[in-house]
Amino acid sequence: MRQPVGHYPGLRLWTALFFFFLYAPMVVLVAYSFNVNKLAMIWGGFSTRWYVKLFTTGGIGEAAMNSLLVAVIATCFAVAIAIAAALVLVREAGFRGAGLSNALISMPLIVPEIVTAVATLMFFVMLKNWIGFDLGLGNIIIAHCVFCIPFAFMPIRARLQDMDLALEQAARDLYADAWKAFRFVTLPLLMPGVVAGAMLAFVISLDDFIITQMISGPGTTTLPVYIYSMIRNGITPEVNAASTILIAVSTALVTVYWYVSRPKKT
Amino acid sequence: MAAGQSAVEARGISKVFPGGVKALDDVSVTIRENEFFTLLGPSGCGKTTLLRLIAGFEFPSAGEILLHGLDIAHLPPDRRPVNTVFQHYALFPHMTVAENVGFGLRMQGRPKGEIDRAVDQALALVKMADYGARRPSQLSGGQQQRVAFARAIAPRPQVLLLDEPLSALDLKLRQAMRGELKTLQRETGITFIFVTHDQEEALTMSDRIAVMSAGKIQQIGAPLDIYESPVNHFVADFIGDSNFIEGAIDTIKGDAAVVKTPDGIAIAARMNGPHKAGDRIAVALRPEKILLGAGKLKGEVREAVYLGTSTSYVIALGRAVTLSVREANDLSGKARFAVGDTVKLDIPAGAARMLAD
Numbered sequence: 001m002r003q004p005v006g007h008y009p010g011l012r013l014w015t016a017l018f019f020f021f022l023y024a025p026m027v028v029l030v031a032y033s034f035n036v037n038k039l040a041m042i043w044g045g046f047s048t049r050w051y052v053k054l055f056t057t058g059g060i061g062e063a064a065m066n067s068l069l070v071a072v073i074a075t076c077f078a079v080a081i082a083i084a085a086a087l088v089l090v091r092e093a094g095f096r097g098a099g100l101s102n103a104l105i106s107m108p109l110i111v112p113e114i115v116t117a118v119a120t121l122m123f124f125v126m127l128k129n130w131i132g133f134d135l136g137l138g139n140i141i142i143a144h145c146v147f148c149i150p151f152a153f154m155p156i157r158a159r160l161q162d163m164d165l166a167l168e169q170a171a172r173d174l175y176a177d178a179w180k181a182f183r184f185v186t187l188p189l190l191m192p193g194v195v196a197g198a199m200l201a202f203v204i205s206l207d208d209f210i211i212t213q214m215i216s217g218p219g220t221t222t223l224p225v226y227i228y229s230m231i232r233n234g235i236t237p238e239v240n241a242a243s244t245i246l247i248a249v250s251t252a253l254v255t256v257y258w259y260v261s262r263p264k265k266t
Numbered sequence: 267m268a269a270g271q272s273a274v275e276a277r278g279i280s281k282v283f284p285g286g287v288k289a290l291d292d293v294s295v296t297i298r299e300n301e302f303f304t305l306l307g308p309s310g311c312g313k314t315t316l317l318r319l320i321a322g323f324e325f326p327s328a329g330e331i332l333l334h335g336l337d338i339a340h341l342p343p344d345r346r347p348v349n350t351v352f353q354h355y356a357l358f359p360h361m362t363v364a365e366n367v368g369f370g371l372r373m374q375g376r377p378k379g380e381i382d383r384a385v386d387q388a389l390a391l392v393k394m395a396d397y398g399a400r401r402p403s404q405l406s407g408g409q410q411q412r413v414a415f416a417r418a419i420a421p422r423p424q425v426l427l428l429d430e431p432l433s434a435l436d437l438k439l440r441q442a443m444r445g446e447l448k449t450l451q452r453e454t455g456i457t458f459i460f461v462t463h464d465q466e467e468a469l470t471m472s473d474r475i476a477v478m479s480a481g482k483i484q485q486i487g488a489p490l491d492i493y494e495s496p497v498n499h500f501v502a503d504f505i506g507d508s509n510f511i512e513g514a515i516d517t518i519k520g521d522a523a524v525v526k527t528p529d530g531i532a533i534a535a536r537m538n539g540p541h542k543a544g545d546r547i548a549v550a551l552r553p554e555k556i557l558l559g560a561g562k563l564k565g566e567v568r569e570a571v572y573l574g575t576s577t578s579y580v581i582a583l584g585r586a587v588t589l590s591v592r593e594a595n596d597l598s599g600k601a602r603f604a605v606g607d608t609v610k611l612d613i614p615a616g617a618a619r620m621l622a623d
């Protein structure tokens with residue numbers, strides 16, 4: 001048999017298997033969200049009645065609004081902090097502690113989320129007991145902002161590392177002070193990284209369950225937490241519908257992220 | 267030509283980078299107003315560092331930099347009336363050519379009408395008037411170079427810094443741009459400080475050249491002085507080709523001396539510095555200054571290499587001295603001598619130059 005160099009027999013099958021396990025459950029879930037039947041596992045025909053029911057019964061609307069609010073605000077703060085951190089860590093790489101800071105900023109990606117969740121819960125409980133600090137949804141926003149930073153940081157740092165320092169020097173040379181050089185040269189050139197980072201942070205915030213579940217209470221339920229609470233009454237078609245909506249939103253954002261961050265031909 | 271006024275004056279500048287690299291070592295140089303001044307030296311000798319200190323991208327470890335008499339060494343780049351043409355142009359990719367050229371004036375807060383006029387003028391000066399709406403990525407290397415130049419002169423800086431601006435262009439374009447840059451300098455009347463490692467570029471464009479090596483200035487002078495009267499071994503070797511001959515001073519008569527090599531070859535040389543008879547000394551001798559076919563010295567042709575307009579010979583004088591000699595070819599284009607020939611040669615008085623080291 002003649003095979004090109006670099007062909008390894010059997011790998012295609014493994015890859016196919018991987019894709020099957022990854023996407024089959026989601027396909028089933030999406031399909032059943034359009035099922036007429038109340039019994040989740042028996043196909044009775046196409047219908048959008050569960051979506052209608054989802055939006056007419058209370059709770060989900062509020063949860064969706066909370067999710068959106070948390071994601072938008074957390075993303076804004078996370079991106080702003082990530083830009084500042086990237087500027088310091090990339091542009092002033094000479095300063096003491098740059099290596100340590102780089103490691104610390106990506107730590108949240110490695111620490112098991114349940115640990116972060118418990119720690120965050122303890123942190124807020126302590127704050128409440130000691131100084132009566134409790135912002136309700138604000139607590140969730142703070143927590144989300146924190147774990148979104150590394151996700152916003154990575155594409156921004158990558159973009160900044162690729163950027164020629166001579167461009168900023170040219171701006172300073174042409175009478176722009178530090179702030180104007182950032183405003184007119186650095187930031188516009190950083191924008192693809194910023195948009196990509198914002199998309200990632202937004203999706204991560206929107207989809208977070210473990211940490212949010214720990215610190216959310218009545219009135220501060222987000223969409224994933226709400227879906228989980230619905231499951232306690234069994235996997236109903238409404239759960240499938242709500243999950244499908246989450247998948248759709250996430251996919252849309254990741255598509256935008258991919259589109260923005262792909263290398264451009266110039 | 268150079269008026270007496272100093273535009274930039276570096277006094278005792280040293281620059282030590284974190285990590286201990288001493289890029290500049292006690293450099294002092296005065297650059298005159300309206301001058302085309304070149305920093306010439308091999309890669310790594312500190313040319314770019316000196317330029318960046320004048321631009322304000324780095325700050326000196328010691329010494330001061332005066333711009334028209336005022337110390338600017340610790341001002342940020344945006345507070346210095348000095349602009350830079352970067353080696354790789356550093357055009358802003360997200361702006362049009364016109365926006366690039368107008369950037370400096372815009373940052374200075376000039377009114378829009380004035381900016382537009384200055385942009386048109388600067389683009390016309392570099393023959394890019396029709397390209398204002400393009401993006402830098404839509405231009406060729408030579409065109410980007412012109413835009414970078416227009417952007418740097420549009421705010422009318424007192425001094426223009428150019429860091430090997432032609433090095434990214436191909437040979438023909440580079441040679442054409444030399445003349446253009448020189449013309450632009452004359453027309454704008456701006457003081458140019460030009461960095462290059464290309465001696466031909468330096469010799470053809472400059473009013474004065476500072477030859478640098480290992481963080482120090484070796485010699486400052488007009489191209490003719492640098493070429494004809496190199497002060498030391500490094501300059502004689504780096505600029506053009508030189509024969510180096512070692513010997514001792516035999517006799518001194520005013521400005522003229524005779525240097526004798528250990529095996530008795532006598533060479534007339536110009537005095538340079540306070541030497542007395544008997545001093546050991548090295549002289550530099552340009553290959554094209556040695557005359558073949560007549561004279562008191564005699565040698566044997568070891569190599570003859572045809573170079574088109576000239577022929578390059580290696581000629582052995584006795585056992586210890588070999589000279590490289592270049593002679594223009596005659597009308598027939600043929601070399602006059604072949605390998606193995608014995609030739610007479612003459613070193614005219616003033617052709618050889620004593621070196622300081």
Ligand SMILES: Nc1ncnc2c1ncn2[C@@H]1O[C@H](COP(=O)(O)OP(=O)(O)O)[C@@H](O)[C@H]1O
Nearest residue numbers: 283284287289308309310311312313314315316
């Ligand atoms: N930012 C820097 N940090 C450390 N060393 C540097 C830095 N910039 C230049 N150098 C060193 O200083 C010396 C002079 O560099 P440079 O001025 O760029 O030389 P040139 O332009 O003549 O080639 C070199 O040895 C170079 O490695």
Ligand SMILES: [Mg+2]
Nearest residue numbers: 310313314315
């Ligand atoms: Mg250099």
